[in-house]
Amino acid sequence: MGDYDVLVIGGGPGGYVAAIRSAQLGLKTAVVEREHLGGICLNWGCIPTKALLRAADIFRYAQHAKDFGLTITGEISYDPQALVKRSRTVAARLNSGVDFLMRKNKIDVIWGEARITAPGEIGVAAPPSFGERAQFPKPKATLGEGTYKAKHIIVATGARPRALPGLEPDGKLVWTYFEALAPQAMPKSLLIVGGGAIGVEFASFYRTFGAKVTLVEALPQILPAEDAEIAAFARKSFEKQGIGILTSAKVAKLDTKDGSVVATIAAEGGAESMVEAERVISAVGVVPNSENLGLEALGVALERGVIKVDGLLRTNVAGLYAIGDVAGPPMLAHKAEHEGTVCVEAIAGLAPHPIERTRIPACTYCHPQIASVGLTEAAAQAAGYELKIGRFPYLGNGKAIAMGETEGLIKTIFDAKSGRLLGAHLIGAEVTELIQGFVIAMTLETTEAELIETIFPHPTLSETMHESALDAFGRALHI
Template structure:
């Protein structure tokens, strides 16, 4: 079979490429060996955020009782009912994506695919395919594990199967303090588990601003989560449905942590096994990523072969919304339509825990290391009325050039994932604090704290002097 474009992998990067390419009039074949939607839809973003919403409802019952005088109690969590709602959300999204692909005229072939040359792909069950315009690699990633720890889906789990492990454990040890680990630690704590969160770096979410990590740690500890940073796993043993682990901090003596479940969240690795990159003249870097020769087109060293999603190394972020943008770029490139390269500096980064974090642009440390003379302003969310209403702390931090544009915006607190889009535009359009200060934020809202932070930087401080 000959077609214009062959996409290998039906996750967010793959199906967005296919949909956009088809909309531009190209004949598209999408090869997927599992389910359309990939990790994000079936094992990651969507189901985990559904579970975190349920966790937020549980937390709200406690807040209503303890803070607002609403005499509410939590009888129990009906785990099968919670899972059924989550799975219904996933299933409806899955049907929606498949319907979009069918309506767009994308031919979906089921089976494992491998490259046979610069324009050739073999799909099990479908045979040899040839691409006139190009091939798009979108095979995604899998959870990394640690030596000596074999996930069993029950006692030792990865982020891919943590949602599907049976029941709710009474105690959880989470290895990895990035976004995934923090979210799972937050979820299990809301559901009543004793949680220990271990991160090897000196702070949680170590790729984010240091103040973000500090405020996040404070919020998690306030909820009763035991946070150990600068700590590593020395040893772990599994017996009788529980885990016994030895954790070594950067300073002090090792400590033993016992838990019913061990969740390994130490990052993800690109999936290229069975793809036979060599047949097309491609190789990977030392971490298994397929590196573009041209980042403006996400095209590899082999002309006509492009790559999107988790196969990409930094500065790509391994985030679903970045994959959508990468898919649009590649589809438009293959169709000969002018398209802007992905600006990774303006891609929002969000952790959906309680408290949440959201950021866009440079951290203060990154800005200084790049030679910028910066001015920084921070404002606690509790300095505005709506922040007091929520009563969960949090902060707004803005990093700007001394006499120029905004370089980064960093948020910690309730619902900040819904507040970051404004800051994406601020950073992406090279706005200065005075530009933002001209615009009025509604009162009372949490977003008002963002506006107040920029007012102060612009020399027009109202509630913050």
């Protein structure tokens, strides 16, 4: 039905960005999407969660109005359905924005479910039903079922929530993030299985609105991907907020009752405890959407469902590429977007730099926020570096004190021999905005000399970044 230079399967952050860059480079481009433009991130992940967490921030500030000399008369309350409505409105606005970008860049949108039927060829069937998840209208100008050919096919099909045996979501008592993002009412108690970024963000949100939250993590620390010192700081903060945390523990059994769930929690040593909660959120990670695409028949190399690619996102099959979650961790929208750009520029012959995975920032939007880039202290030690480590607390920062946000820590890790910045690990107010300063520094191969000589504006939270670098070399001024 149509011949293209580049055809992208999946319209999420990686897919639509790849398509836009492809069109910018003058390549005839199409995107196949079965559910909604913008993918999980925009519609059911990154964006709506941040809208809900913003509401939680405002609610928290209102509860502490007296700390700022303010008086709020009457009871501070909330409307769960109004919270959800706002988050869905935000998602819908961005969904329509992606639709506009497709039309602006003259990218064909093919509506349906794709399968690669031969090298350079896909068949598109009618999309499956996604029920309430399919809230947004189809793009205004679309193609549909049929056969399409392309010189280059990019798989950007993303991932879905992992379901553990015995912990299968039912949409009622056991939720994935889909149900957790649109509660009809706030549960009074909540068990969250999985202490990674998704689990921690939901724990923060629901605890702020009064739920009794218990967080269970199988590994010895919550936020397993983060630096151990920052994870320990976060745990202490969460427990102070009233979040119960069980590490080195698993849900051994789940019994459903009328309106609640009773979980048997098995600790590492074999001891068992019981936790009853109105709802359970399964946040045990995601699995790539690599099935039913025809990959096996083409001989595409896979590893545990992840499509194996090289630094330019090429698979072992000529003309076939993979980006984003389906191409492996870290499963982050900004990583997918950058991979999409690198992939298409390589296709166009522009010789882009392969993605440098140690320079991909990670952000968790709980309270307090967490952000990091580069090597953790343990990873840097394991790699054989001699380290210089700097730390600076929010307690020593004037802007943090003025904001009433004194709970935080900036940690920087340098190679003692070269002064190269190896990693930065942050916890505190707005660190998800601060981290990009360290990402830029690492991209520019900055050493401590440049960071120390940089003038940071006062009063700002960013001064904590400067002080942490100074501290690593024995020059901190405000501690």
